[in-house]
Amino acid sequence: MFAYIVKRLLAGLVVLTLVSLSIFLLFWYGPSEPARAMCDSKTSNRCSPEKLEVFTEELGYNNPWASEFGNYVGGIVTGRDITVAGQTTRCEAPCLGLSYSTGKPVWEDMQSRIPATVSIAVGGASLYLLLGVPIGVAASKRRGTVADKTLVSSFLVISSIPYYLFALLVFLYFAVLYELPFVGQPGYTPLTENPAEWFGGLALAWICLGVFGCTAYTRYSRGAMVEALSEDYVRTAKAKGLPQRAVVYKHALRAALVPVVTIFGIDFGTLLAGTIFTEKIFDINGIGLWALNAVGQKDLPIVQATALFAAIALIVSNLVVDLLYSVLDPRVRLS
């Protein structure tokens, strides 16, 4: 077990290094004049070729990429000083560079955006399970009935509509045209500031994410339950006279949940990596919306930081799922 964990952690570290290196190289070789945006913002759009050259030199784009990548990684671990236009800014660890448009360290802004994205992800993902699994279990118990068939086919239709259209319609009808009771104007207020407003502002986004996402979970858990209910051990449990509830929830559901949990872990990671559509439509100031605005301003360090954050969220969630799987499923042998 211990050897397996170490092996998985090492593999995760390798992937993380590879991903961050490829993101770095993309932003190193991608732009033709990487310092242009910084130069434009510092000289109020009067960036001459000579000034551009100064900025290119200052930002280190004339050095070999390997040493600059070392600096970047070093900055993430210990922080570093960045000098731009004669001004030295102390960029504390984890330093992800300076924003081109504001000149402040990227991490300072990022810190204030992360709670919004995490709030959306946690709320939405809990609804995935809270709605999806009970509906799926109920459907599997009534397999083949009209109710089951209606549910399955209507969920299939919902899930084949693109998510952003679903979210857009929910937003337009329930936030713009008719306001729902108990649900405030969508937006983000920090939880520590005003819990009621935090809840009200996010509620619609959660519902939207949850209802759309739960269709998939209904399908998974229904399928897994149908399979589990036909297993021998469930028949045995029934035969020895256990009440129906104990058979369904204690024996069948426990086995059926293992694959669902796996998918949930990966989905949760994807949500953490970016709920861009939700944030854009419900105007919630999280990582996704921040990155989207940065794209408009060509603020490459912010986009780079977002990509890195997303990659870390995904790799860690994959890792956690792998480790959890070996604990949850007794059939997985690690040696």
Place this chain on the structure above:
Amino acid sequence: MSAETAGPETLGHLSEEPKGEDPGSSKARTITGKSPMRIALGRLLRDKIALVCLAVVLFFVFIAIFAGPLQKLFGVTTETAFPTQFLNLDGTPRAEFGPPYGGFTWDHPFGVAPRTATDNLAFWLQGAQNSLQIATTATIVAMLVGVTLGLLGGFLGGIVDRIIGFVTDFFLTLPFILAALTIAPIINERFRDSPNYPTIQVIALIGVLAGFGWMSVARLIRGEVLSLREREFVQAARVMGMPTRRLLLKELLPNLVAPIVVASSLMLPAFVAAEAGLAFLGIGVTTRPSWGQTLNQGIGFFDNYPLYLYQPLIAIVAIVLALNLLGDALRDALDPKTRR
């Protein structure tokens, strides 16, 4: 073949004829010896939902191909001189140019857009064209990459398979929207001033879509190849000394047509949705008309001009739903295990 033999006849009988038909009748005899593709086609043609979906898809394909002539036919263009002459002070179109305040006019069958006063029908037609063009090209590219890697990985096995598997898993972990988000500003920075920027943007978009769409195909094909390569006809071809390339193309590929068709018909709607979604976020197509742009513009005017937002929305939902259902129907029709 006689009507008593089991095998294809049984299949043809079950899928083609109502039960209780006299096996010796002329009808029963004509179905003997049908190819699997003919059987699948027959099943598809009896599936009413599939036919409706096919009609919807063909309608959009027709629009996409003839977007230019159709615009001429209705006398509309996406170019608007002096937008202000069409607009009220708040940016909504004036009553004489159609909704929301006026009625239907032949000059602008779909009305004109708020703020820019672009003709909606012309924009919508071109949006359909761009959407299908991008989605189709991306599907073809993704299929080529996915099928090639799947074939190689599945057939060669060993180290090649492991490398391809690693790359596939690696790409599967990256979220596609973030990749598009990352690449959009870089492309913009590098090619903004180039006269070919619109084309480059579309190519980059196709690259991103295809680059994050091929993995499922590669996995699917690899799995199919793993089971096919142990079959007798492949082994026979190997024993005869057929070169690998020929073996892959002439023996394996024809057996993979069904999964490839199904996978493409399910990938196409995903790409249509993704293209519009990225344009909605402002990181997809920005230099040519796209349905996603209308969606983004329409939010602010939804209060009094909902029709503007519904034009692209209905189109996207219709085509995505139709293609998805058609893909499911195709899968059922092509799968010899489903007998209906």
